[in-house]
Amino acid sequence: MTISVPLREQIAALIRVGLQDAQTSGALPAFDLPEIISVDQSRHEAHGDYASPVCMGLSRVLHRAPLQIAQAVAQSIPAADFIAQVEVAPPGYLNFTLANAWVARQTPIILAAGESWGNVALGSGQRVQVEFVSANPTGPITIGSARNAVIGDTLAAVLEAAGYTVEREYYVNDGGSKVRNFGASILARYAHLFGVDVPFPEQGYPATYVTELAQRAQAEFGARYLTQDRDAAIHALGVWGIARILDGVRDDLAQLRVHFDTWFSEKSLYESGLFDAMLAKLRDGGYILEYGGATWFHHPDLEKDAVLIRSPQVVPTPEDRPTYLASDIAYLWNKVVLRGFDKAIYVWGADHHGDVPRVQAAAKALGVDVNRLVFILYQMVTLLRGGQEVRMSKSSGEFVTLRELVDEIGPDPIRFMLLTRTVDVTIDFDLDLAVEQSDRNPVYYVQYAHTRIAGVLRKAVEAGYALDVPGDPTLLTHPSELALVRKMLALPEIITLAATAMAPHSLTVYATELAALFHAFYRDCRIVSTAPEEVALTQARLMLARAAQHVLARVLHLMGMDAPERM
RNA sequence: GUCCCCGUGGCGCAAUGGACAGCGCGUCUGGCUUCGAACCAGAGGGUUGUGAGUUCGAGUCUCACCGGGGACUCCA
Numbered sequence: 099m100t101i102s103v104p105l106r107e108q109i110a111a112l113i114r115v116g117l118q119d120a121q122t123s124g125a126l127p128a129f130d131l132p133e134i135i136s137v138d139q140s141r142h143e144a145h146g147d148y149a150s151p152v153c154m155g156l157s158r159v160l161h162r163a164p165l166q167i168a169q170a171v172a173q174s175i176p177a178a179d180f181i182a183q184v185e186v187a188p189p190g191y192l193n194f195t196l197a198n199a200w201v202a203r204q205t206p207i208i209l210a211a212g213e214s215w216g217n218v219a220l221g222s223g224q225r226v227q228v229e230f231v232s233a234n235p236t237g238p239i240t241i242g243s244a245r246n247a248v249i250g251d252t253l254a255a256v257l258e259a260a261g262y263t264v265e266r267e268y269y270v271n272d273g274g275s276k277v278r279n280f281g282a283s284i285l286a287r288y289a290h291l292f293g294v295d296v297p298f299p300e301q302g303y304p305a306t307y308v309t310e311l312a313q314r315a316q317a318e319f320g321a322r323y324l325t326q327d328r329d330a331a332i333h334a335l336g337v338w339g340i341a342r343i344l345d346g347v348r349d350d351l352a353q354l355r356v357h358f359d360t361w362f363s364e365k366s367l368y369e370s371g372l373f374d375a376m377l378a379k380l381r382d383g384g385y386i387l388e389y390g391g392a393t394w395f396h397h398p399d400l401e402k403d404a405v406l407i408r409s410p411q412v413v414p415t416p417e418d419r420p421t422y423l424a425s426d427i428a429y430l431w432n433k434v435v436l437r438g439f440d441k442a443i444y445v446w447g448a449d450h451h452g453d454v455p456r457v458q459a460a461a462k463a464l465g466v467d468v469n470r471l472v473f474i475l476y477q478m479v480t481l482l483r484g485g486q487e488v489r490m491s492k493s494s495g496e497f498v499t500l501r502e503l504v505d506e507i508g509p510d511p512i513r514f515m516l517l518t519r520t521v522d523v524t525i526d527f528d529l530d531l532a533v534e535q536s537d538r539n540p541v542y543y544v545q546y547a548h549t550r551i552a553g554v555l556r557k558a559v560e561a562g563y564a565l566d567v568p569g570d571p572t573l574l575t576h577p578s579e580l581a582l583v584r585k586m587l588a589l590p591e592i593i594t595l596a597a598t599a600m601a602p603h604s605l606t607v608y609a610t611e612l613a614a615l616f617h618a619f620y621r622d623c624r625i626v627s628t629a630p631e632e633v634a635l636t637q638a639r640l641m642l643a644r645a646a647q648h649v650l651a652r653v654l655h656l657m658g659m660d661a662p663e664r665m
Numbered sequence: 666g667u668c669c670c671c672g673u674g675g676c677g678c679a680a681u682g683g684a685c686a687g688c689g690c691g692u693c694u695g696g697c698u699u700c701g702a703a704c705c706a707g708a709g710g711g712u713u714g715u716g717a718g719u720u721c722g723a724g725u726c727u728c729a730c731c732g733g734g735g736a737c738u739c740c741a
Contacts (some may be wrong), residue, residue: 138683150682154721164721191684191723214694234741276741306740392739401667408739422741451669452736477670478735518689519678521668524734526677539701540689544704553701559699595681607679610688617704665703 100211101219101261102590108136108180109148109194113137116175117152129159137194139588143578146185146193149586152653153190164190201583205638208586209645212653214587220597221262227433228254229362230445231351232269235340236280236303238299239350241527242447242479246515248658250445250478252602254658260597265359265439271366272340273425275418275606279303286325287312311339330579346605353504354513355658367428368622372436373420375465377406385463385636390539395423397459403458403620416428423453423560427460434466441599443472453474474600476521482528498529510659514541516605517657537645540610545662546656550620551647552663558626558640570634578622579642582615602657609653616646 113135120126137150155169160167175192177182182197208215230250233243255329256263283302285661289295298304315323317337323331344361352358367373380386380395387394391409406424411601413419446453454473461468481488481498488498503512515532518540519525554566574580592608595601625639651661 104685136681136683138681141680141687142685145684145738145739149684151722157721168680189684197674251672271741274741402737405739412739421739421741448670448735450736454669475669487718508726522677524671535690538690542703546701550701550704555700574666599681603679605686608738618701621705624700653721662699 099217100214101217102215102498104218104591105180105196105577105587106139106148106311106591108178109150110137110577111173112178112181113150113152113171113192116171116173118555119174119176120170125172125174126158126162126167127349131157132156134344135467139591140193144193145187146183146195147463148194148196149187150192151190153192157190172318176582183281196584196587198575199572199578200581201587202288202571204587205571205574205642206568207582208421208583209641209648212648213650213655215586215652216595217591218261218590219592220260221257224440225265225438226257226262226441227265227267227437227439228257228443228445229267229433230254230349231356232271234271234276234346235343235347237305237343237346238307241498241500243271244354244500244503244512245476245516245525246447247351247354247356247444248513249474250443250523251606252444252513252517252657253474253596253600254442256593256596256602259656261595262441266357267360267362269362269364269429271342271364271425272420273368274416274420275301275415275655276414277336277340278415278418279336280308280339281332281334283308284311284315284335284339285328285332286317289324291316292324296323299359308339308660311342313530315339318334336462336488342660346385346559349502350501354500354509358615362429362432364425364429367425367432368420369418372432373424373428376431377424378433380427380460380463380558383463393462395427395456398461398464398620399459423456423460425570426453426457429463430457430461430466430471434461434470438625439470441470441472443474445474445476448475448477456465472519474601477524479516479525482526482530483529485528488529492553497529497621503529503532506533508511510545511541513658514544514606515537517603520601520603540606541659542665544609544650545660545665547616548647548650548654549660549665551616551643551650554620554625554643554646555640558636561626561628563626563636563640565640565644567637569638571638571641573638574642576619576623578615578619579639582612582619582642585612586645589649589653605653605657608656609650612646612650612653615642616650619646 114131117131121128132152132155137148140146140149153171154164156167157164165186165188168190172184172186177574180196182195182201185193187193228250230246231243247568256265259266279299279301279617280303282299286296286298288465291312323335331406385396387396387403391411392405393407394403395406396403404423405421407417408421433439456472458468461471516525559565592604596604623639625636625637625643
């Protein structure tokens with residue numbers, strides 16, 4: 099298991115020493131070191147590999163020209179084996195160039211790290227829960243929930259790579275009126291199969307999958323539920339139906355390669371008494387008001403009070419009265435206090451953004467540090483078919499399920515497509531285009547690089563090369579070879595970035611760039627040669643190709659995608 | 666009316682407050698009898714919606730405006 103310190107952090111540490119030494123030597127007057135020393139990857143080759151603008155910011159404090167400061171600091175930066183040179187560039191940049199020989203020497207190290215290459219110690223073992231999807235179990239998974247699934251699952255993988263202990267959780271909304279409405283919907287369809295007329299509930303689910311469930315119920319239970327007490331039948335069919343839907347949800351998500359450690363039942367919050375305990379705690383703190391027959395959460399941060407328990411005049415059945423917010427508060431207590439997660443990450447659709455301040459206020463009221471809750475709000479996915487928007491909701495008719503899509507184009511293009519954009523932009527998912535363009539999806543560009551390497555390795559074996567022979571990294575001197583290794587060396591930074599900014603999409607950008615650099619290497623450097631004088635070079639390049647293959651596979655796997663040997 | 670997100674080449678999107686704003690698709694040109702052409706090389710295409718401000722430095726931060734999407738129920 100390899101854990102790396104990102105190069106930018108190593109360079110920042112060098113600069114820190116330089117800043118310190120420049121003061122003690124008197125080259126610079128005394129000043130407080132900046133808390134963070136920013137180091138960027140250079141965008142232009144002429145600027146080296148990494149650049150720091152830190153001296154520009156110090157100019158004001160020191161009353162000196164940034165260029166002068168940079169020169170003083172550059173003099174004081176200690177030598178390091180991985181740095182070939184430190185240059186000062188106007189108006190005051192410090193530019194660092196990695197030593198080519200050192201870069202080449204990292205190739206066997208990356209190869210040996212295998213799929214642990216890129217891991218960093220950011221999380222230092224903190225326990226994090228990522229709660230995602232959590233779609234109502236009253237219908238199959240849609241493409242909108244698929245975005246949630248892909249973001250949550252990839253983020254969880256990134257956090258694991260960053261050194262957190264991660265649990266993936268699905269919150270099952272199995273409490274309240276949904277069960278009854280769902281059960282009543284099934285019962286109405288079920289009775290119809292026997293020619294009996296039972297009214298379809300007003301808030302029911304008219305979609306065809308309910309009719310299919312009714313047919314299954316008929317096959318499984320016969321006419322049993324027609325003779326039972328109506329309420330008992332509704333409840334039994336509701337519980338049974340939700341369990342069946344959940345089976346389907348689990349299958350659908352598994353098709354997308356998404357798996358959960360825990361399926362947490364909302365109902366259990368009430369059965370365990372946690373809900374009442376939470377309510378009592380809020381009441382003690384003075385956060386509960388009663389008026390109009392309802393129970394309200396009152397907090398100075400909120401403009402309006404929020405209902406926790408609806409009034410009997412509005413909702414007749416007691417078990418239907420607690421609101422979603424009420425459950426969410428009890429659930430939050432369960433997460434961070436009872437189960438003690440250091441961080442609870444919520445992956446929510448942007449339509450829930452209004453709920454964030456309420457849950458945060460509740461956390462404060464319960465004495466929980468708000469920073470332990472992280473909300474990732476992703477924008478919606480609109481589904482287009484023939485240029486027309488397809489409106490989907492579980493309580494309406496029309497429906498495009500994730501399953502249909504996965505069956506048609508497979509999980510990899512879907513995951514990549516939903517992952518390439520930042521969570522902040524809406525996605526128009528054009529069904530016709532998705533199917534038609536699946537050949538051209540950038541996912542295949544990345545997978546092709548992996549496959550191409552596999553092909554070359556097969557060729558090398560045919561030519562009599564053994565792949566496990568260590569290559570001589572000093573033979574890797576071509577710019578395209580070194581550029582490829584440099585990109586691999588950046589993975590720890592990408593994982594750090596993705597984990598701190600909660601930005602899983604940056605993996606797709608990196609994967610594409612890495613693939614492009616492999617293709618460039620492949621173009622410029624013939625890998626397999628049987629000429630006797632090129633055996634050693636071939637072995638070095640095979641080592642590089644294998645390292646690149648591992649890193650590509652690592653990134654694809656972080657994104658939940660396949661790294662194929664052939665395609 | 667209040668709140669959230671977006672506005673970047675024809676289209677779809679990247680870019681941690683840093684230097685000359687990148688990539689894919691599409692368009693044009695060129696490259697396979699030697700490791701996989703699902704690839705590569707080159708060309709064309711930009712006042713980053715508009716206007717102010719903060720900063721040594723703004724696509725990025727602040728304010729106003731314009732345009733698009735979403736949320737503001739004792740819904741789930």
